[in-house]
Amino acid sequence: MNKNQPLAYRMRPGSIDEIIGQEHLLGDGRLLNRIVKTNKLSSMILYGPPGTGKTSIATAIAGSTDTPYKMLNAVVNNKKDMEIAVEEAKISNQLILIMDEVHRLDKTKQDFLLPHLEKGLLILVGATTANPYHSINPAIRSRCQIFEVKRLQPEQIKTALFHALEDQKRGLGAYKVDLHDDAADHLATASAGDVRSALNALELAVLSSPPHTNSGTISISLAVAEECIQRKSFQHDKNGDAHYDVLSAFQKSIRGSDPDAALHYLARLAEAGDLISIGRRLIVTAYEDVGLANPQAGQRALAAVEAAERLGFPEARIPLSNAVIELCLSPKSNSAYTAFDMARAELLERGTPDIPAHLRDSSYKGAASLGRGLEYKYPHNDERGWVPQQYLPDDIKDSQYYFPKNNSKFEKSFKEVYNKLKNK
Structure with missing residues (x-):
């Protein structure tokens, strides 16, 4: 194990039994757990926020099977790298292809992968922060099962922190560390569910803190933890x-x-x-x-x-x-736009019935001979400012789309006027 690699990378689980959290996927009897334990792996996509362990789960799944695997990145690796993976799959009869940022596969790479996924030569385990139903080509998505990876809870992150402190081979077990309870709480909550952020902050705290001169113990206080993670990790991708x-x-x-x-x-x-x-x-x-x-x-x-x-x-x-x-x-009312939606729905269902003759354009020569506008009543000529006449086409003359609400003074007044005009 290369100690120059970040702690979060070194602590990646080697099998599904080492994965912390994600019980909805990997708990006893859960689908993904059953798939792995029966060695009946099929192509899948793991999606969720950064730092939740998607790639770690992918490698742990692969490591829990007898099938060889290869890791690629959809952005960094090109088609030639995928061709090499296919050749390796032919030698071993099957290969698990772990594809990070799988939503970034371009059309050329997708077209290359599809027939090999179809034959089962490659088993794709994709990892992405993007919702696959929005971001992944339907042809790829239809050949994969979709699993959502969720943020870890603070207690789960604390478990990962203390596990890293105890691990002699991959973690910080070679150091004598006293991680204060309030410091552990802060790292667990300030990381906002991102275990990678919490582990890397812990490593920074340990490596940057001098040991006690007598005991050799590295003390990680709340103040040190706050310096190393500084603030709650804010994750918001405006395009995600x-x-x-x-x-x-x-x-x-x-x-x-x-x-x-x-x-x-x-x-x-x-x-x-x-x-x-x-x-x-x-x-x-x-x-x-x-x-x-x-x-x-x-x-x-x-x-x-x-x-x-x-x-x-x-x-x-x-x-x-x-x-x-x-x-x-404010009081709420959706009566206006739902009225429009009802009018449009009826339009799409019944088509465009003839406009009443008295409402048609009568501004051109010869309109009167066609009966256009002859019986139209001009509301401004009435002292009420309104006269009863039919405006809807004959086929739908009794249709009603607007149904006023009663939860505000404004719409109550609209309702009174509406009912008066409709003689209700």
Whole structure:
């Protein structure tokens, strides 16, 4: 074992029994556990956040079987490297191909791999941080089972830390280390589920701390741990799938009228510096979820977004947080856009029935002879500003799309007018 390699790399599990966490995949009786123990491995894709052990699980799976394996990276390795892997597979009758960043396979590499996956000559074990349902070619994906790898919990990360301290061969067992409880807690929580980050911070703490002159013990206090990891690891890829999960949770928290949750997700988006996505989501939420229950919310949300764009971060957080709280605590109504969706659905189902003759264009010469516009009643000529007449085509004249809500003063007033005009 090369001691110059990072601790996290050295501590990679050699078999599935050494893997910490991921019980939903590798616990007794779980599918992946059964697949490995029966030596019936098939192509698969492991996806999840950075530092959760995808590649480690892939190598542990491969190491737990009798089949030889080879590790490649979809970005670094080229088609020639894959051709070599195929030749090795032919010699051994089968090869497990561990492919890191599998979502980065270009079309040429995918086309090369497909027939070998189809024949079973290669068993692909791909690892990626991207959601494979969004980022991986369907032809590859259809030949693989999909397994989601989840962030480790703090207690699981602490287990990995103490295991590394005890391991004489691969870990830090050659050192006499006193890792304080509060320091271990900090490394476990500040790493935000990334065991690689926690292990590398531990190694930095041990190697940078002088041993006690008498006992030879290296003491890792909370202060030392804080220096080595500095802050909670913030993982947010603006182009990744997790980004859309945050945006989804952001809007759903506003829709659910939970300002605390909405502000949490706003902070995550703001920390990533993604002002454009925040603005777009706030504006659409104002119209989609608040809608006619508070018609001014859309205008105020737009004003807040424009102010935030002029200010930039960190000041942009001020108008944005105002808008978020107002939208959260406003009454909600989706009646307007659902009315449109109903109108469109009927249009797609029933086609385009003839427009009533009295509503058709009558501005051209000869329109009257065709009966265009002859019976049209001009509302402004009536003191009420409204006259009863049919506007929908005959085939759908009784259709109703707009169903007003009752949970705000605005839409209650709209409902009163609507019912009066419809003689309800």
